[in-house]
Amino acid sequence: REAGKTHDEL
Amino acid sequence: MNLFRILGDLSHLVSIFILLQKMRSTRSCAGISLRTQILYLMVYCTRYLDIFWTFNASLYNSSMKLVFILSTAYTIYLMRTVYKTALDPQIDTFATYYLVGGAGLLAVLFPYKYTVYEVLWSFSIWLESVAILPQLFMLQRTGEAETITTHYLFALGAYRALYIPNWLYRWFLEGHFDPIATVAGIIQTLLYSDFFYIYYTKVLKGKKFELP
Numbered sequence A: 001r002e003a004g005k006t007h008d009e010l
Numbered sequence B: 001m002n003l004f005r006i007l008g009d010l011s012h013l014v015s016i017f018i019l020l021q022k023m024r025s026t027r028s029c030a031g032i033s034l035r036t037q038i039l040y041l042m043v044y045c046t047r048y049l050d051i052f053w054t055f056n057a058s059l060y061n062s063s064m065k066l067v068f069i070l071s072t073a074y075t076i077y078l079m080r081t082v083y084k085t086a087l088d089p090q091i092d093t094f095a096t097y098y099l100v101g102g103a104g105l106l107a108v109l110f111p112y113k114y115t116v117y118e119v120l121w122s123f124s125i126w127l128e129s130v131a132i133l134p135q136l137f138m139l140q141r142t143g144e145a146e147t148i149t150t151h152y153l154f155a156l157g158a159y160r161a162l163y164i165p166n167w168l169y170r171w172f173l174e175g176h177f178d179p180i181a182t183v184a185g186i187i188q189t190l191l192y193s194d195f196f197y198i199y200y201t202k203v204l205k206g207k208k209f210e211l212p
Helices: B003-026 B034-052 B059-080 B096-109 B116-130 B133-142 B147-174 B179-191 B193-201
Strands: none
Touching: B003 B059, B003 B147, B034 B059, B034 B096, B034 B116, B034 B133, B096 B116, B096 B133, B116 B179, B133 B193, B147 B179, B147 B193, B179 B193
16 A cells, blocks of 8 residues: 555545 | 545535535524634644645545635634624533544554654544534533534534445445544544434424434
8 A cells, every 4th residue: 555645535 | 436425525515615604694603613613624734735746636636625724714714703702612612632632642653654744644534533522512512503503514424424335335346445534434423423313303304403
């Protein structure tokens, strides 16, 4: 899991 | 993107507009917790830091982030200026520092990665899960609420509740799973369960919101 790139939700 | 997430985001957006409409129509912010609003502003400012470097990634996300930050800041501004006579610090007394401290502790213990951005992101997720407590506490102290205020709370609670089927959908269909957001989101929804029950049994049947 690449942290910081998967926060695609609000 | 799936239907649950879109509906959740729309519900979130609608809740903010109901709150602004409540203040405009009653010319008062009575019954609204300033502490909860300030916590939400902290949530948005710490989570949406990435607006500066992911602006082109998704216009939808970036514009929603801006709207959430600006509209909450505007709500706080109105509460502290135009409608400040209705503020009641005697009722809005929830010990907010414990919420910020607890969220900070969880953020430091369980971030996905030890970077400033990731720790602040985790902090915002935990803080959001409990940010409604000063508002619910205030509701409990007054024992009743204006109908429009209950619509605001319902829309705000429905937003995170709708994210739960979104997470299930993403888990099964996309193999995407975000344990921090999911656990915090379930806690957040559970905190609303009493409110949802009273909203369903009273407000939706045309009665005034009153605690038993």
